[in-house]
Amino acid sequence: xxxxxxxxxxxxxxxxxxxxxxxxxxxxxxxxxxxxxxxxxxxxxxxxxxxxxxxxxxxxxxxxxxxxxxxxxxxxxxxxxxxxxxxxxxxxxxxxxxxxxxxxxxxxxxxxxxxxxx
Amino acid sequence: xxxxxxxxxxxxxxxxxxxxxxxxxxxxxxxxxxxxxxxxxxxxxxxxxxxxxxxxxxxxxxxxxxxxxxxxxxxxxxxxxxxxxxxxxxxxxxxxxxxxxxxxxxxxxxxx
Numbered sequence: 001x002x003x004x005x006x007x008x009x010x011x012x013x014x015x016x017x018x019x020x021x022x023x024x025x026x027x028x029x030x031x032x033x034x035x036x037x038x039x040x041x042x043x044x045x046x047x048x049x050x051x052x053x054x055x056x057x058x059x060x061x062x063x064x065x066x067x068x069x070x071x072x073x074x075x076x077x078x079x080x081x082x083x084x085x086x087x088x089x090x091x092x093x094x095x096x097x098x099x100x101x102x103x104x105x106x107x108x109x110x111x112x113x114x115x116x117x118x
Numbered sequence: 119x120x121x122x123x124x125x126x127x128x129x130x131x132x133x134x135x136x137x138x139x140x141x142x143x144x145x146x147x148x149x150x151x152x153x154x155x156x157x158x159x160x161x162x163x164x165x166x167x168x169x170x171x172x173x174x175x176x177x178x179x180x181x182x183x184x185x186x187x188x189x190x191x192x193x194x195x196x197x198x199x200x201x202x203x204x205x206x207x208x209x210x211x212x213x214x215x216x217x218x219x220x221x222x223x224x225x226x227x228x229x230x
Contacts, residue, residue, distance in 0.1 A: 045224070047221070103173075
């Protein structure tokens with residue numbers, strides 16, 4: 001059974017940094033592209049970015065690429081999202097997803113909440 | 119960025135009714151390889167989104183055949199025949215043809 005379990009969320013002050021993690025199981029992690037998607041409190045969905053199966057390529061939403069970094073550790077079957085200089089508009093639930101060509105997000109984690117507030 | 123406009127914003131149905139949701143794109147979603155990367159996701163209350171339909175009309179594994187996706191170019195439709203209680207929630211269309219990929223704003227399916 002495919003499982004994606006995010007962690008690392010919480011309350012963070014504006015301007016701070018935060019790193020989210022997603023541990024994958026039930027499939028060969030190193031065979032798949034992975035993505036992060038977020039959902040605002042108003043339920044708007046936004047794609048954040050992707051990382052290739054070997055970590056050699058990343059692609060980001062233009063509005064986020066200067067502050068967010070996606071990485072992975074295939075030995076640990078773990079995906080990461082490093083968020084820097086966070087803003088109130090980064091308050092959202094962050095989902096880790098598996099990305100498959102043609103199907104895109106076929107499996108999702110349960111999500112982790114990030115609240116940016118002073 | 120490609121804008122996906124979903125209508126209606128909310129839809130009230132009686133169990134057993136048919137429901138229809140529209141997703142209109144600001145640009146054609148046919149990619150140069152001939153495929154159209156338009157998907158539908160359902161987010162049930164309190165849950166993560168789940169993939170229903172990919173490439174306009176292909177049902178994901180385990181998705182009942184009462185979910186029917188159709189359309190081409192810029193106009194797409196998701197039809198749910200005979201709505202059941204487990205179909206309630208928010209439906210999102212999503213396009214991956216153009217970078218960056220984008221979601222529609224969602225359509226909430228609820229009971230009348």
